[in-house]
Amino acid sequence: MGAEKRWLFTLFSAATASLFLIFLFSFYAFSSSGSPFPTPIHHGPHHPPSFAYYIYGGRGDRNRIFRLFLAVYHPRNRYLLHLGAEASDDERMALAVQVAAVPAVRSFGNADVAGKPSRLTDMGASNIASTLRAASVLLKVDSGWDWFITLSASDYPLITQDDLAHAFSSVSRDLNFIDHTSDLGWKEEQRIQPIVVDPGLYLARRSKIFYATQTRPTPDAFKVFTGSSWVTLSREFLEYCILGWDNLPRMLLMYFNNVMLAEEGYFHSVICNSPEFMNTTVNSDLRFMIWDNPPKMHPVFLNLSDFIQMAQSGAAFARQFHRDDPVLDLIDEKILNRGQGQVSPGAWCTARASWWNDPCSQWGDINVVRPGPLAKRLEETVSNLVDDMKSQANQCK
Numbered sequence: 001m002g003a004e005k006r007w008l009f010t011l012f013s014a015a016t017a018s019l020f021l022i023f024l025f026s027f028y029a030f031s032s033s034g035s036p037f038p039t040p041i042h043h044g045p046h047h048p049p050s051f052a053y054y055i056y057g058g059r060g061d062r063n064r065i066f067r068l069f070l071a072v073y074h075p076r077n078r079y080l081l082h083l084g085a086e087a088s089d090d091e092r093m094a095l096a097v098q099v100a101a102v103p104a105v106r107s108f109g110n111a112d113v114a115g116k117p118s119r120l121t122d123m124g125a126s127n128i129a130s131t132l133r134a135a136s137v138l139l140k141v142d143s144g145w146d147w148f149i150t151l152s153a154s155d156y157p158l159i160t161q162d163d164l165a166h167a168f169s170s171v172s173r174d175l176n177f178i179d180h181t182s183d184l185g186w187k188e189e190q191r192i193q194p195i196v197v198d199p200g201l202y203l204a205r206r207s208k209i210f211y212a213t214q215t216r217p218t219p220d221a222f223k224v225f226t227g228s229s230w231v232t233l234s235r236e237f238l239e240y241c242i243l244g245w246d247n248l249p250r251m252l253l254m255y256f257n258n259v260m261l262a263e264e265g266y267f268h269s270v271i272c273n274s275p276e277f278m279n280t281t282v283n284s285d286l287r288f289m290i291w292d293n294p295p296k297m298h299p300v301f302l303n304l305s306d307f308i309q310m311a312q313s314g315a316a317f318a319r320q321f322h323r324d325d326p327v328l329d330l331i332d333e334k335i336l337n338r339g340q341g342q343v344s345p346g347a348w349c350t351a352r353a354s355w356w357n358d359p360c361s362q363w364g365d366i367n368v369v370r371p372g373p374l375a376k377r378l379e380e381t382v383s384n385l386v387d388d389m390k391s392q393a394n395q396c397k
C-alpha cells in the first residue's frame with residue numbers, strides 16, 4: 001500500500017467509526033430518555049430558587065457521596081462533588097463515571113467532580129480553603145443559583161428538592177442561614193486562644209494539626225463568632241467573600257488559618273463583622289442533629305429510632321449517619337420516594353414510575369416544583385426563623 005492509499009484508508013475508517021459513533025450516540029440518547037435535550041432553566045424572582053451544593057468526603061466515601069447526590073438532585077441545581085486528597089484517583093474517576101451516567105446529568109450537565117483534590121485535615125483550616133474553592137467554582141460555572149449549601153458524606157436530606165425550593169421561594173434571596181453566637185464560653189480558652197497549624201496546607205502527605213506552645217489573646221479588632229459548620233449562604237455573600245473589594249474576608253481568612261476548627265468560625269465572623277451583611281443572618285443551620293450528652297462535642301449517629309423525630313423536625317438535612325444505615329432506606333422510601341440508584345423524583349419527572357422504570361428518565365418542565373406533605377413543616381421553620389430574624393434579637397449577638 002502506498003503512502004497515499006494508507007492515508008485514505010485511515011481517513012475512511014475514521015469516518016466510518018465516527019458515523020458509527022454518531023449513530024450509536026443518537027440511539028443511546030433517544031432511547032434512554034424521552035427528552036434528550038434539556039428544557040431551558042429559568043432563574044429570577046418569579047421562578048423557584050436554585051441551590052449550589054458542595055458535597056465532600058474522604059477515602060472510601062464514593063458510594064455515600066453518590067447516594068447523597070442522587071437524594072438531593074434536581075436539574076435546576078448545580079453540584080460540585082469533592083473526594084479529598086487521601087482518596088485515590090481511581091475512586092474519583094469512578095465517581096465521575098457514576099455521576100455522568102445519570103440520565104438527567106447527561107442532559108443538563110449540572111454536576112462535576114473536582115479533579116484536583118485538596119487535603120481536608122481534620123479540624124484544620126484547609127477545610128475553609130476547600131469550601132471557598134468550591135464556592136468559587138460554583139460561582140464561575142453557573143450564574144443562576146441563589147444559595148450555596150455544604151454537605152458531607154455522612155449527611156442526608158429530610159425533604160425533597162421541590163420542598164426545599166418551595167420553602168425558600170417565599171423568603172428574600174439575600175438571607176444567610178448560619179448558626180452563630182459570640183458567646184464563646186469554654187471555646188474561648190480551648191478553641192480561640194490556642195494556636196494551631198494545619199500541615200495539610202504545605203505538606204504533601206497526610207498529617208494532623210499541631211499546637212503551638214504559646215496561646216494568643218482573643219481578638220479585639222473584630223468580634224469572634226462561632227457556630228455550626230453547616231451553612232446555607234447567599235450568592236451575594238459568597239461573592240463578597242471571594243470577589244469583594246473589602247479586605248475583611250481575607251484578613252479573617254489569615255487569622256482563622258491558625259484557629260482550630262476554623263470552619264466553625266470563619267463565615268460566622270466575616271458575616272457578623274460586615275455591616276452590609278449582618279442583617280441578613282438567620283440564626284439556624286437547618287440541620288437535625290442530636291448531640292452526645294455530655295460532653296456535647298459531636299452529633300451522635302442517627303438510626304431508625306430517630307426517624308419520627310427527624311421527619312417531624314422541620315429541618316432540611318440531618319447528620320450524621322453510618323454508611324447505608326437502614327434509616328436512609330426508610331427516608332428514601334417514605335420521604336423522598338426514591339428508587340435505588342435513581343434520583344429523588346420531583347414535579348419535573350414525567351416517566352411512568354414502576355419497579356423497573358426510573359420516573360426521572362424522562363422529564364417535562366423543570367421550572368415547576370410540587371411540594372409534598374413535609375414541605376409545610378420546613379416552610380413553618382423558615383418563616384419562624386425569618387420572623388425571629390426581623391426582631392434582630394438573635395442576630396450576630
Ligand SMILES: *[C@@H]1O[C@H](CO)[C@@H](O)[C@H](O)[C@H]1NC(C)=O
Binds near residue numbers: 275276277279392
Ligand atoms: C441593620 O440593622 C440595624 C439595626 O436595626 C440598622 O441600624 C442598620 O442600618 C442595618 N444595616 C443595614 C445595612 O441595613
Ligand SMILES: *[C@@H]1O[C@H](CO)[C@@H](O)[C@H](O)[C@H]1NC(C)=O
Binds near residue numbers: 302
Ligand atoms: C439507635 O441508637 C441508639 C444509641 O444512639 C440505641 O440506643 C438504639 O437502640 C438504636 N436503635 C436502633 C433501631 O438501632
